[in-house]
Amino acid sequence: MVSLIVDAPTAREALVALKDPLKSASALIQLKAMSILGALVKNTGHHFHVELATKKWMDRLIKMVRTTRDSRVREKVLQLMVDWEQMFQLQLQLDEFSIALHRLKAKGVELPPPSEKGTRRSHRRQKSGDTTVNCSTGAERTLTRKESTKIPQTAQLTAIEILMTNIQADMSNLELGIQRPEILQHEVADECRQHLQKIQVVLSTDLPDQAMYEFINMSDQLHELLGLYDALYTDGTAAELALDREVSELKKLDAQIRDEDEAIAKKETEMAELQASLKAAQQELRLAQDETRQRSLRAPHNEKQKAMYAKMTQVVSNCVNVKQAASDLKSRMMDELEKMKQENAKFQVELEDSLMEFPVLMEKARTGESKAFLTLKKLYTIEVNTRKQLYNKLQELRGNIRVYCRVRPLSEKERLQHSENMMQYPGEGEIVVKDGAKQRAFEFDLVYNDGTTQEEVFEDTKPLINCVVDGYKVCIFAYGQTGSGKTYTMAGPHNNPGINRRALSRLFELVAERKDVEKSIVSVSVLEIYNENIRDLLASKVDDTVKYEIKTHPQDGQYVENLTSFPVQSLSDIDAYMAKAEKNRSSGRTNMNEHSSRSHMVLYVVVRTTNLQSGVVTVGKVSLVDLAGSERVGKSGATGDRMKEAQCINKSLSALGDVISSLSKNDSHIPYRNSKLTHLLKDSLGGNSKCLMFVNVSPASWNANETINSLQFAFRARGVVIGTAKKNVVPS
Numbered sequence: 001m002v003s004l005i006v007d008a009p010t011a012r013e014a015l016v017a018l019k020d021p022l023k024s025a026s027a028l029i030q031l032k033a034m035s036i037l038g039a040l041v042k043n044t045g046h047h048f049h050v051e052l053a054t055k056k057w058m059d060r061l062i063k064m065v066r067t068t069r070d071s072r073v074r075e076k077v078l079q080l081m082v083d084w085e086q087m088f089q090l091q092l093q094l095d096e097f098s099i100a101l102h103r104l105k106a107k108g109v110e111l112p113p114p115s116e117k118g119t120r121r122s123h124r125r126q127k128s129g130d131t132t133v134n135c136s137t138g139a140e141r142t143l144t145r146k147e148s149t150k151i152p153q154t155a156q157l158t159a160i161e162i163l164m165t166n167i168q169a170d171m172s173n174l175e176l177g178i179q180r181p182e183i184l185q186h187e188v189a190d191e192c193r194q195h196l197q198k199i200q201v202v203l204s205t206d207l208p209d210q211a212m213y214e215f216i217n218m219s220d221q222l223h224e225l226l227g228l229y230d231a232l233y234t235d236g237t238a239a240e241l242a243l244d245r246e247v248s249e250l251k252k253l254d255a256q257i258r259d260e261d262e263a264i265a266k267k268e269t270e271m272a273e274l275q276a277s278l279k280a281a282q283q284e285l286r287l288a289q290d291e292t293r294q295r296s297l298r299a300p301h302n303e304k305q306k307a308m309y310a311k312m313t314q315v316v317s318n319c320v321n322v323k324q325a326a327s328d329l330k331s332r333m334m335d336e337l338e339k340m341k342q343e344n345a346k347f348q349v350e351l352e353d354s355l356m357e358f359p360v361l362m363e364k365a366r367t368g369e370s371k372a373f374l375t376l377k378k379l380y381t382i383e384v385n386t387r388k389q390l391y392n393k394l395q396e397l398r399g400n401i402r403v404y405c406r407v408r409p410l411s412e413k414e415r416l417q418h419s420e421n422m423m424q425y426p427g428e429g430e431i432v433v434k435d436g437a438k439q440r441a442f443e444f445d446l447v448y449n450d451g452t453t454q455e456e457v458f459e460d461t462k463p464l465i466n467c468v469v470d471g472y473k474v475c476i477f478a479y480g481q482t483g484s485g486k487t488y489t490m491a492g493p494h495n496n497p498g499i500n501r502r503a504l505s506r507l508f509e510l511v512a513e514r515k516d517v518e519k520s521i522v523s524v525s526v527l528e529i530y531n532e533n534i535r536d537l538l539a540s541k542v543d544d545t546v547k548y549e550i551k552t553h554p555q556d557g558q559y560v561e562n563l564t565s566f567p568v569q570s571l572s573d574i575d576a577y578m579a580k581a582e583k584n585r586s587s588g589r590t591n592m593n594e595h596s597s598r599s600h601m602v603l604y605v606v607v608r609t610t611n612l613q614s615g616v617v618t619v620g621k622v623s624l625v626d627l628a629g630s631e632r633v634g635k636s637g638a639t640g641d642r643m644k645e646a647q648c649i650n651k652s653l654s655a656l657g658d659v660i661s662s663l664s665k666n667d668s669h670i671p672y673r674n675s676k677l678t679h680l681l682k683d684s685l686g687g688n689s690k691c692l693m694f695v696n697v698s699p700a701s702w703n704a705n706e707t708i709n710s711l712q713f714a715f716r717a718r719g720v721v722i723g724t725a726k727k728n729v730v731p732s
């Protein structure tokens with residue numbers, strides 16, 4: 001027998017016993033465990049090899065190689081594995097060794113060469129099929145094929161073989177016991193000593209060589225193990241001391257850790273206690289604060305708090321008072337509300353009654369039957385008249401140019417053309433021109449609508465005429481667009497005369513009324529300014545070559561030198577002279593007006609009055625001016641002479657505008673001399689005259705622009721203050 005044969009359970013137990021030492025953190029123990037494993041492989045039989053040559057065990061060993069930090073361990077494992085592979089390379093069922101080595105190589109692990117020395121018993125294949133066996137003594141003996149295959153798979157153990165097995169088992173146990181003292185059975189050591197003695201006995205017998213070598217080898221190993229055992233457990237060697245030291249160090253460390261744990265636990269306890277006391281302190285503080293607050297409210301104990309407390313008490317008391325007052329007020333309001341509701345209900349009833357009567361009252365009012373309505377109307381008329389009189393008085397006192405606006409009716413032609421009447425009269429003295437979407441409002445001293453009669457117009461002019469007999473100078477002139485009704489207003493048709501004739505008629509009336517106290521002589525002159533030339537229309541023969549000069553008399557003011565003057569005593573005289581003047585007047589026909597005045601015509605009426613008692617002589621004069629119509633040259637369709645007329649008319653009217661503008665601005669220089677017209681009207685516009693201007697306008701929308709221009713001009717003129725008129729008393 002060349003090998004120690006073990007059964008499968010024994011092999012398994014031996015390997016299980018080695019697992020932990022191989023995993024030990026101590027390299028020494030790992031090395032020892034590997035030595036034991038190596039010895040077991042060498043000295044046991046096939047079952048042990050099969051148990052070892054598993055993937056599990058190979059993994060375990062590979063892991064050792066890869067994880068150990070000790071090169072000795074790594075080298076030992078690798079060496080054993082290489083040797084095992086060599087040893088079992090013929091046995092296919094043990095191929096795990098070569099697979100494990102292959103894996104290691106694949107991971108870059110350098111493998112050592114097989115160790116001849118380390119494998120005391122290795123099997124190398126020879127060509128002949130024989131196997132060379134290394135004996136523990138170092139001698140090498142070649143077994144025949146017959147012998148080598150003679151190694152039994154299951155054995156009929158002889159006494160020697162049993163002895164060998166027992167020795168081997170005890171050796172393994174002792175070896176393991178040395179590694180793991182907790183499983184060490186000291187009897188095993190005694191057994192091993194006895195085995196040594198037995199080996200001595202056996203060796204003295206005649207044994208086969210192989211068995212002898214085996215026993216010798218075992219004996220060496222037993223000595224080795226027992227020496228180790230004695231060193232550890234019998235001799236009290238340095239290892240034991242080192243172990244003791246380690247144990248004592250560990251104990252110290254353990255004690256230290258325990259101390260630290262205790263200290264930590266103590267600190268934690270202290271901390272918890274501190275936290276608890278902090279919480280309690282906070283709670284106490286809160287309670288104390290509440291208490292303080294309560295106390296300060298109940299019983300203020302410093303001045304500031306006292307003052308605050310007093311103030312709060314006062315505020316509370318005020319609140320109570322206010323609440324009471326509010327409650328009183330509310331109840332009073334409720335009473336008032338109730339009363340109001342009752343009154344309202346009463347009023348509702350009255351209102352409903354009144355509403356029932358309202359239509360009847362309205363009807364009465366409309367028909368003028370209501371007494372109240374009539375009274376109101378009367379009062380209103382008085383009020384209007386009084387206001388008018390006062391205003392006139394004021395104007396007179398201020399010496400303004402008074403402006404009356406007169407709107408003519410739409411002409412037959414305009415009506416046929418469906419021209420729109422754009423005039424509105426919102427109130428006394430007010431006029432609104434509604435030109436499409438645009439509206440222009442003006443205010444004048446008086447406004448006459450298109451239905452106003454000649455008589456009504458003269459009624460408002462009469463007071464001025466009255467003044468003439470008293471020695472005042474009066475100027476009445478009509479201004480406006482051509483065809484707007486200037487001539488109609490001033491001269492008027494024969495059957496419905498205008499200002500001129502009515503003024504004279506009035507003068508004659510006055511003269512007649514005063515004939516007992518005054519003697520008055522009324523004389524008339526008529527001139528026209530045509531193309532900037534003055535023409536004497538009452539001259540026996542109108543001569544356009546004669547130049548009439550405008551002069552200024554110290555008392556009478558402006559006058560025209562050499563102008564024919566005729567005394568008149570009746571209306572028929574006037575009609576005759578007016579007819580003569582009309583006959584001599586220059587007039588043309590334009591598209592705008594078939595009987596257009598192409599010149600400015602002035603009728604002077606002078607009243608020389610001598611007071612029969614005092615002999616005082618006063619000279620009054622009224623200048624009645626019918627201006628030529630302003631017109632746009634293009635619109636009038638004028639050419640040639642008509643064009644020249646139009647240009648002269650416009651030029652003189654423009655000069656009139658400049659004079660009015662300068663007067664309204666109170667300029668130091670007034671450009672009277674820019675035209676014959678303004679020069680002639682100098683003492684009427686800027687002197688001590690009473691001046692009335694009629695602004696005549698057309699209501700037709702077609703004339704909107706000219707109408708608005710005329711109204712603007714007149715409005716400006718209305719602002720001109722010419723000063724308070726004075727009586728013209730002629731020194732006797």
Ligand SMILES: Nc1ncnc2c1ncn2[C@@H]1O[C@H](COP(=O)(O)OP(=O)(O)OP(=O)(O)O)[C@@H](O)[C@H]1O
Binds near residue numbers: 408628696
């Ligand atoms: N208030 C009025 N009532 C009735 N018809 C009037 C009225 N005003 C003017 N007319 C008529 O309008 C026409 C033009 O009037 P008028 O000749 O007075 O214009 P005008 O202003 O003198 O024009 P021109 O500047 O061209 O001389 C006349 O036919 C006139 O009878």
Ligand SMILES: [Mg+2]
Binds near residue numbers: 486487596626627629
């Ligand atoms: Mg005219």
